[in-house]
Amino acid sequence: MPADLDLYSIFCTVARCGSLSHAARELYVSQPAISQSMHRLEYMLGCTLFTRTSRGISLTSEGRMLYSYADKAVSLITAAEDKLHRMRTLQSGGLMIGASDTLCQFFLLPYLEKFHTQYPEVQLQVTNRTTPETVELLKVGKVDIALVNLPVDDTTLCVRDVLRVHDVFVANAQRFAYLKGKPVTINELTHEPLVLLEQASNSRKYLDDFASVCGVTLHPEIELGAHSLLVEFARIGLGIACVTYEFAADAIQSGELFEIELSTPMPSRGIGLISLEGVPLSAAADRFINIVMQTPGEQPAS
Secondary structure (H helix, E strand, O other), X not given: OOOOHHHXXXXXXXXXXXXXXXXXXXXXXXXXXXXXXXXXXXXXHOOOOEEEEOOEEEEOHHHHHXXXXXXXXXXXXXXXXXXXXXXXXXXXXXXEEEEOHHHHHHHHXXXXXXXXXXXXXXXXXXXXXXXXXXXXXXXXXXXXXXXXXXXXXXXXXXXXXXEEEOEEEEEEOOOOHHHOOOOEOHHHHOXXXXXXXXXXXXXXXXXXXXXXXXXXXXXXXEEEOOHHHHHHHHHOOOOEEEEEHHHHHHHHHOOOEEEOOEOOOOOOEEEEEEEEOOOOOOHHHHHHHHHHHOOOOOOOOO
């Protein structure tokens, strides 16, 4: 552009006011400064924009043409600046979050509620996918941040640990009473009917990797896509399920299910909030992460 935006903004104010002095008062600058700016704009554009009249100034034909475009442009930029301000102050905008169904149900919901209560004008959008699919959504810009099952080994991601969880095998106390009260190897569990998550999930991959280290390959009778279904299938005795203890604690503590004691317990793993490394976060994403990280490793009260 041959002139900076401030000159066009001053030009529009002068054209609207029809007077240099009125424009100077509106812009809180001196009249000579306004006059100098208009001379500079005319010089840069190579044409006369105003003519003096007994009533003040009026636009030339070139000035009227320029004003018809510049006024719209300045208005649009002003509106954009206002919208940016509202987004920065969380008075508008949106936040796109990726997470699995399980993490939404058992971890994310209280934080979503807290964020929405504090910033009701920010539109929330949650997309449910497995961890590998969620990572891809983040990389292509379909979500701003994501909650995933760790580990996620990718140098393009910024990973924040938010919770430690423990994977355990659980079963119906009546059908599998013979496994109660004694250590059981994972190899022994391969002879039992297993109910596991689908192989596409990070949780299942973590289990399979653990079994592989123990020299075992797992062949479940039933594979499911939702953690809550694992609990229900185990509850009615359809098999032994591998669940996240923290997300199945109610059923275990009530006695509906019992935890099978593994002779070699599975190591704990993490739940993480991820974003793209080196990419600035929006104000909404940054605030949401701060809300979650205020109580690391703990879930907020529902």
